[in-house]
Each structure stands twice: as C-alpha cells, then as structure tokens.
Amino acid sequence: MRGPVWLSRIAIYDILIRDVDGQHLELESFQDLESAQRRLPKIAAQYPGTKITLWNRDTRAILAESDGY
Numbered sequence: 208m209r210g211p212v213w214l215s216r217i218a219i220y221d222i223l224i225r226d227v228d229g230q231h232l233e234l235e236s237f238q239d240l241e242s243a244q245r246r247l248p249k250i251a252a253q254y255p256g257t258k259i260t261l262w263n264r265d266t267r268a269i270l271a272e273s274d275g276y
Contacts, residue, residue: 220270222250223260232257240270247271 218236220243226232235250237243243261251259251273259273 219264221262221264222247223262224250224254225258225260236264244271247273 218238220237220240222235222237222243223231224233232254233250235243235246237246247259247261251257257273260269261271262269
C-alpha cells in the first residue's frame, strides 16, 4: 500500500482503488473526465479482482466501476 493520499484541490474526478474491506489502496485525481476514463482500464488491469471506482468529487456520482471482488 502506498503512503498518504493527497487530493488535488482543482481535480474533479477521482479513481478509488479499494480492497474487499473497503479500505483505499490508492487514489488518483484528474481535472478532466476524458483523462480519468482513459486511465481507468489501465488501473483495473494492474489490480485484477479489485473494485476500481471513477467518481465525480463534486456530485459524488459514480461514473464507472470495475467488476472487482
């Protein structure tokens, strides 16, 4: 697991990587949706079997989620 997670104040979209217990393993933040959507499959491939969630920080809407667990 990585060290502390620092959120970018100007980023709107976050990719959360969680384990079965719901603990955050990693977090990446993006300013634009297109960049986040391109990165999501790459992260999912690195962490097979783990739930990966792309969400909008402002609205808290889940925009995409992998089939982990």
